[in-house]
Amino acid sequence: MTAFAWGPALLFCPADRPDRFAKAQERADAVILDLEDAVDPARRPFAREAIVSTAESGLLDPERVIVRVNVAGGDDHSADLAALAATPYRTVMLPKAERPDDLRDLRGLDVIALCETAAGVLAAPQLAAADGVVAVMWGAEDLVASLGGTASRRADGGYRDVAVHARSTVLLAAGAAGVAAVDTVHLAIDDLAGLAAEAEDAAAVGFAATACIHPGQVPTIRAAYRPTEREVADAGDLLAAAAEAGGVFRLHGRMVDGPVIAHARSVLRRAEAAR
Template structure:
């Protein structure tokens, strides 16, 4: 596993985007979610970018957002606003940055000194996900569906039944595999159908079962559904605890537990359950 100069990503499971030009929403977003993403990119109109940066700058001192639970999404490298975003960030205590439309490992050099969540949401970003994940200052990869399809000249990431198209599913898997191969965290894309909490819950269950460490939200009402999906059931926690106790008693190697053969991968699943339970 490649070494990293950045600390492990520990935010989650529910990350909530908040437009950076709406400071009156910052506190509510931070209070509802496990971490807030102050968005300087797509959620802010070009004419309001300056006001958004000023709002982020104002969140300092007493009453400001907790840096360990705050992410700032900056504009893409090479865009007119990227350097302005960095100049503003340098004056804040926030050191976790989400890089919009990350497309190459070279782009991460501009963010040395920051812990970076690289948002792979273009064809180039997905294709280069492995090299991006290997950069020392990258702590996590996230993928984005709609910008990805736009970069392909497509129309929508989802079929009429609400499920992802094949190219979106491929990209989701590619980003997850690249992140985990590099020992980094993976964050699942937002669910844009805000009223459909049942669909969000199902997608969140798939995200945690697949290995995504967190899922991003675009509305406070989505947070509870994500958290519920990531919280293991009490019986699952009890089973995992019993299994790991039996493993400790058995020593090394394969052993039998409640009529089933247990080996290393199954023990890792149990450890994951306890981590999600906060144990």
């Protein structure tokens, strides 16, 4: 699998709020400067200027900047890419990606393809395997909107079945293509318990990161992706026992074989990344 360049917490920041750029990057593992949904279309020219001028100031670490451009094929998309060319930022997030041809103008850039429509989710395997794609992400709200629906979650806060299916589809597409998967945002900013549960599940099944919309969500995401001391110790013990056993064996009443050993290695990789 392609190595993921950032930590687990990716924070969206409206691109027309340059006063927030540095603080957002300081608080998160990477900042997503958003030229799409977070910006009123009338303010997008200003937002592009803000991205260029901030880049020229050297205020941000380019290696920890992702720019979400507008959808492929429109005037805003072309203008976004023209502005991006004047910066050292080389990672873009493409919203509503639906076919590999949507990436045609992004050659030479690292791309996070955002699968957030019905067509995009169904095309996730092709998008994940496209040249330049380093990660795929899914989005619940635009997906449900593309289906003519009204809510991605049930009254109890859990995702509806179609959202769960889309999440799994994008994760599997990423794994099959050897690229990273990014879990979607948790819109209920004050629901840190719900965010923690979703981020813990994301880490457990193989997502590389979770996107967020508020700096207050970052510590919860980082904690969810960081293995506990007990998990690290258990993984170390298991790998030590595996080195001696040389094959399938029993440890603490549990059968240990190749996949279980791979799980333990993933725990140690996550722990090392957290440090």
